[in-house]
Amino acid sequence: MRRPSNAYITGLEARIASLEKMLALATSGSDTSALDKRGNQERNWSVVDFTDVEPCSPLKETRCFEAPSEKTVDELVDALGCFTLGDTGELRFFGASSNFSIIHNHPLRVASSGDARKRGIAAARQMPGFFEPSDELRDHLLELYWQWQNSWQYIVARESFVLDLYVHKTGRFCTPLLLTAMLALASRYSSRPEVRTSPEDANTAGEMLTAQARTMLHHEYEAPTTSTVQAAGLLGLYWAALDREGLGFMYIGMASRMAMNLGLHSDCSAYISRGFITEEDVEARNIAFWGIYVLDKLYCVGMGRPAGIQEFNITTAKPKAQDRVLIGLTEEQLKISQPWATSHITINAMQMCEIFIITSEVVDQL
Structure with a gap:
């Protein structure tokens, strides 16, 4: 022993x-x-x-x-x-x-998040038929994601992600796992044959990317970050799109547990002034948490199962309904990344949260 x-x-x-x-x-x-x-x-x-x-x-x-x-x-x-x-x-x-x-x-x-991320990337690259989209295909899928997915299920802090992807390239907000999960889900909206395992079968769209994301997640969940939580939530949505709600329910459960592990449900704004975390980090955490909160409640209602997140544990604030100026992006990148105003998306998402908060006690007792 x-x-x-x-x-x-x-x-x-x-x-x-x-x-x-x-x-x-x-x-x-x-x-x-x-x-x-x-x-x-x-x-x-x-x-x-x-x-x-x-x-x-x-x-x-x-x-x-x-x-x-x-x-x-x-x-x-x-x-x-x-x-x-x-x-x-x-x-x-x-x-x-x-x-x-x-x-x-x-x-x-505690396990190193950086090391876990590296192991996940290495394992994914060793998979047979590893698929890495071109920049053109990546931007095509991201355009679909921002247009159709993020506009109603607000999980990813768009401005922070886009600036990290195209300008800063720090891996702080845009990680390989999160990007792969986003592209996998966006593939469901695309008619491009290269995103399918079988070009003639639309149901196989995103399969390759999902398999790679699952492999990376397998390594990252031992030392998760906010992007790991977001990726797990998006994979849960992917499985729901394939009528595999049971598997999706488990991924949403993983996302909510990792969110609690990181304290996304807890107000950490007091640490901004002390230099432990930036205001941008806090906003990204809030967006991720409330996005997972909505997914948790949707699965709770849709499948008649207990919710994993309880309201009395939540002290963190809701995301701010404000638009940011994106400096350093090309005109095409701006066009791809901003189909809707962030303030509009945030207000809609937070109204959904309020509905679930008000009805949660009744829903939990059904």
Whole structure:
């Protein structure tokens, strides 16, 4: 039997120390109103205010952000939890019930997102009949995606994705897995024979790209990023288009679980001013989460199954209904990428979210 990790042991020690302190307060006759309030009232679902934290560079061994000295362990136990920073700069989340949410400045060994992504790409390239679309075919499929898919199922932050694809090329918002999943789903709208496994059979559109995306996802889900969540959701939609709702339901479930792992449901805007995350990152996370939320509810209604995302866990804000100026794109790239105003898409998507929020309690009891 393997020895527990140092991080796990430290977490248990922190939890025991917290419980001992609470017990001492209870047995000493001290004012226990704070304890009663914690036990009998709803938790204060807010992000821990790490005022004294200095920004740190992304590490392969992530660290829980250190709390200010005036915050006691007991107060932190009642907070929503804490975020850690992965090697690609991606936030990961530990909730209040986890021991890892009350230990600070201690290395937590997690799989490397960058390494997982590289392994996935390498595995996909080794597949028989590996298919890499030309730039012309890629843009054709992306035009279909922005026109017909993203306009009503808002999962991908379009401006951030497009700028990363054509201009910045950082892999922050446009990853090979996400791009492949988008192209696979967009192939369902295309009449081009090269996107089909069998040129005469329209039902095979996107099969090659989907197989490659599944292979990459198999490696990435051990260390997911926001783009991994988006890709899993899009693959769930792909299977629904083939009348394989059961498989699609499982992919949407994977997407919602990975979203929780990354804390997409939790408000992380407080970390912008401290340099851990940018406003653009927060917006991309919000778009991804609420997009997966809608898919989760659609499958819940369509298949009569319990929803994976519960509203009382959500503290993150909804995406902003605003349009951005895309600088650095050619006229053709702009034409492909902006068939509809982002503000219009966002408003429609958030109205759909509001409908599900209002009706969720009734739907869950059907």
